[in-house]
Amino acid sequence: MGSQTRIRWLMILRWLMILTIFLLMGCGNKLDPVQIRDVALGDVSGPITYTKHIKPILEKYCNRCHSSQVQGDGRNGAPISFNFDTYIDAKANGKLGNALLQTGAMPIGGPEVSDKEKVLFQLWIDQDLPE
Numbered sequence: 001m002g003s004q005t006r007i008r009w010l011m012i013l014r015w016l017m018i019l020t021i022f023l024l025m026g027c028g029n030k031l032d033p034v035q036i037r038d039v040a041l042g043d044v045s046g047p048i049t050y051t052k053h054i055k056p057i058l059e060k061y062c063n064r065c066h067s068s069q070v071q072g073d074g075r076n077g078a079p080i081s082f083n084f085d086t087y088i089d090a091k092a093n094g095k096l097g098n099a100l101l102q103t104g105a106m107p108i109g110g111p112e113v114s115d116k117e118k119v120l121f122q123l124w125i126d127q128d129l130p131e
């Protein structure tokens with residue numbers, strides 16, 4: 001094979017690789033958000049409610065600092081105006097709480113909230129925070 005031919009083949013190969021990468025990226029982008037939610041939620045059915053889905057998440061990740069039952073140093077600096085241990089408080093602070101939870105800004109000190117829990121929380125907000 002002459003060096004000219006080899007260079008031409010290498011160029012074709014390079015374009016094929018670039019094309020493949022674009023095709024793969026295209027497929028990723030085509031995934032419907034609803035589909036992603038279905039995959040992530042698996043066994044969850046019916047409306048997302050505070051009592052059934054959100055309370056356990058808040059208890060697991062937030063209420064060790066953000067509870068009306070926790071005062072003083074136990075709050076680790078969590079503002080007293082931000083509690084999540086009752087439905088009233090969870091509803092009042094839910095939107096801001098969700099924004100921080102989605103970006104990973106909360107909980108401070110982990111553990112990290114799972115994708116499924118993040119989707120549940122977002123759906124709860126989208127459905128107007130039902131009890």
Ligand code: HEC
Nearest residue numbers: 061062065076077078079082096097100101106107108109
């Ligand atoms: C280890 C203690 C701790 C945990 C756990 C924790 N937070 Fe916080 N939170 C803080 C502290 C400290 C602040 C105040 C400083 C700041 O805003 O970064 C705060 C502030 C907030 C605020 C008010 C932010 C503002 O702009 O004033 C919200 C809302 C909040 N947290 C939500 C949550 C949610 C939702 C979770 C659970 C997913 C959570 N936090 C878990 C300590 C905690």
